[in-house]
Amino acid sequence: MKKHNFSAGPCILPEDVLKKASEAVLNFNGDNLSLLEISHRSKPFVDVMEKARSLALELLGLENKGYKALFLQGGASLEFLMVAYNLLQKKAAYLNTGTWADNAIKEAKAFGEVLVVGSSKDKGFNYIPKGYSIPEDVDYFHCTSNNTIVGTQMKTFPKTNVSLVCDMSSDIFSRQLDFEKFDLIYAGAQKNMGPAGTTLIIVKEEILGKVERHIPTMLDYQVHIDKDSMANTPSVFAVYVSMLTLQWLKDLGGIPFIEEVNNKKAALLYTEIDRNSLFKGVVAKEDRSTMNATFVLTDENLTATFDKMCKQAGINGIDGHRSVGGYRASMYNALPLYSVQVLVDVMQELERTI
């Protein structure tokens, strides 16, 4: 039985992408060689890397606007460090909306003054801080667009003259935003883009080169730009699967198309959470994430029954994050609307059963 995969990440990828990826492990490009055993400097793979980078810019509407796309290693967690290394000269402003934002703040503190201009830590990050202001004299403002763990999402971004830096790991390519507002966007691949093992960085080149410190080679965005993401051997397979997934999204109609699907999925599930008295949402309604819906049972005694019904329906990966508990249904781009319907059906069945 095909599973309905609500895993928070690494997460569901399009079936067609998985088929092509599986085939490439045996025979890539019709050359009778595995994708895993060819040189990263061979033309077939250089083409993959270039296509992945240009698709990323194209889907975000950032072509020919001074941005470069990079596919590096180390995950968003290494970007917490690289952002500070490359951009923090004296002072930066951060918005604390969850565990990952908190980690980004910790890394930055070793490089300069860090102003936390807003935080929802007081309430377990169950809302997005509003009404904060960003000083004009900071090097940049850093925020996290979607809190994967607790399930909040920034619906608007502050108007400011300083550089906007955003960790979009868990909602990039899921909704239309004015991406030109951002000077640097980064995202681990393993949500809407591909498998774990590569990180996309979109950076406006003009913001680089302004800090005075020595930047180690592998942490220097300019080095990776100059070497077309090939300063050393890239994560070949993860980049290839990311390219396939971006192509899949483009063929579907890009972000405008998938945003509509994502909104339908989120509306379907949140409507049921609000209607069904056996369930309760975890976060402030206006800040609910379209990617990660978190909820709890109003009667904990129903846990075993609900879990069993989910399992029987082929539902996978809806346990809440170990730091939060409850349930979390992640509805990334590749999750079909039908899978959400199956989950909603189980929630309604639970209501009828008890």
Added chain:
Amino acid sequence: MKKHNFSAGPCILPEDVLKKASEAVLNFNGDNLSLLEISHRSKPFVDVMEKARSLALELLGLENKGYKALFLQGGASLEFLMVAYNLLQKKAAYLNTGTWADNAIKEAKAFGEVLVVGSSKDKGFNYIPKGYSIPEDVDYFHCTSNNTIVGTQMKTFPKTNVSLVCDMSSDIFSRQLDFEKFDLIYAGAQKNMGPAGTTLIIVKEEILGKVERHIPTMLDYQVHIDKDSMANTPSVFAVYVSMLTLQWLKDLGGIPFIEEVNNKKAALLYTEIDRNSLFKGVVAKEDRSTMNATFVLTDENLTATFDKMCKQAGINGIDGHRSVGGYRASMYNALPLYSVQVLVDVMQELERTI
């Protein structure tokens, strides 16, 4: 036609490993989920990570001897930085045997005094420096066991009381060494271990914690040890394929078995290079690598003919590195002896033809 893949890296992997990897992309562990779409904290993947780490220690004979094995991201190039960040307090000694050693030296210089105790840069790195001495007061001695680009290999390692740190990216698991002599070994996966996208680090835990500087989270070996290589999402697929490859090696008979095969392959090719007057080896005979054999045609006019004959025989990836030219036949663990015989046959056919 199945190719004879002499690619320098990413390089040939065992056929059986590729089949299992391809299958896991569609259905991993019989769970009807792709390996790419499951949580890295799910039991099936945690088991993979633990098995990969324990196989690495077992094959090197380093179990229960105070060593930890890590699978991180960023390649050996990031290790150039991490080694210095974690170990260089005041002064370190480096041996310069090639491009990668040179890059490691450059990174370390930002962290303390770097003594280059020996170098073969004067002759394009075509030999391994000997007779150098290592001061007693350095924090560690760093060397590169195999020069992938030019084709030299350290046959012995210095006797010293200081910590030995070694980049074994291109010959780890290929030959028996007294691995206990080393306090830190690192290797990008994409030669004898797996696909690009993960790096193996073997570190004796007692050498850590001695530098006074702040170490960023993702560059801190101790953090990764404490988190069992899961401080953030690891490169799931690359770790899985590495685990399969290490298991393949263990099933064959481990390093003692493969070393014998590797010695046979190297002897077969170098004997032909020395016998056949149309070819000439590039590096000092006593320093020749068993992994990467470099050679040139004595008559450059034969290039087109030889290249065509290689292509017709299904030989792939023997172009020399773009910085060196000529030919480079890489004979990693997964390359069958038969493939080397095919290359030798072509070399002999060239001799008969002209």
